Amino acid sequence: MVGAGTNTTMEARKLRVVLYPSPGMGHLVSMIELGKHLAARALTVTVALIDSPHDTSATGPFLAGVSAANPSISFHRLPQVELLWSEPPVMLTFEVVRLSNTHLHDFLAGDSPAVIVLDFFCSAAIGVAEELGIPAYFFCASGAQILAFFLHLPVLHGKSTRSFGEEGDRHDVIDDSMRKEKINVIDDKWNQTCRLS
Structure with a gap:
C-alpha cells in the first residue's frame, strides 16, 4: 500500500x-x-x-x-x-x-x-x-587467474620469510602460464606494491 x-x-x-x-x-x-x-x-x-x-x-x-x-x-x-x-x-x-x-x-x-x-x-x-x-x-577488472594469484599472496607470505626473488623459479602456486607472465614487482615480498596487493 x-x-x-x-x-x-x-x-x-x-x-x-x-x-x-x-x-x-x-x-x-x-x-x-x-x-x-x-x-x-x-x-x-x-x-x-x-x-x-x-x-x-x-x-x-x-x-x-x-x-x-x-x-x-x-x-x-x-x-x-x-x-x-x-x-x-x-x-x-x-x-x-x-x-x-x-x-x-x-x-x-x-x-x-x-x-x-x-x-x-x-x-x-x-x-x-x-x-x-x-x-x-x-x-576485479582483470581475469580470474590474476585475481586468484593476488588473493593467494598472503598465503605465500606466510610460507617463507625469504623474498620471492630468493625463491628462484620455485613458486609452487604459480602455474606455467603465470610463470611466463612473471610479475617482477612481486619478487621482493617486502616491496610496497606487493604488500598493497
Whole structure:
C-alpha cells in the first residue's frame, strides 16, 4: 500500500549504486561495462572518477559517449589531489586513491548510495564505505587467474620469510602460464606494491 505523499515514479524507486574505478582507462572501461549491466536492472549508476596521474586525454570523449548512450549512468569527478612524491606508476595509482579518500567521503556522504563497488586497486577506500555504513563490494577488472594469484599472496607470505626473488623459479602456486607472465614487482615480498596487493 502506498501512503499519502509517496512518490511512486520509477525514478524514485531506483537504487543508486556508486562505482569507483581506479585511475586508468582499462579499469574505467571495465567498470562502465559493469555499470551498464546494473543500469539495465533499473539501478541508477554514478561513477566516481579520480583524475589519473598519467595523461588520459581520451577519457573526456569516451565519457561523453557513454553519457549520451546511457542516461542512467552519470559521472562525478572527484577533486584532483596533489602528489608530493614520485614512485613507480602502480604506486602512484595507489597513492592517488589513498589521497582521494577525503573527497570520496564528502561525495558519498552527500549522495547516500545504496552500495559502492570498488575497483580491486581501490582497497584504500574500504574504510570510507565502512565509516559511512555503505555496503561495499570489490570488482576485479582483470581475469580470474590474476585475481586468484593476488588473493593467494598472503598465503605465500606466510610460507617463507625469504623474498620471492630468493625463491628462484620455485613458486609452487604459480602455474606455467603465470610463470611466463612473471610479475617482477612481486619478487621482493617486502616491496610496497606487493604488500598493497
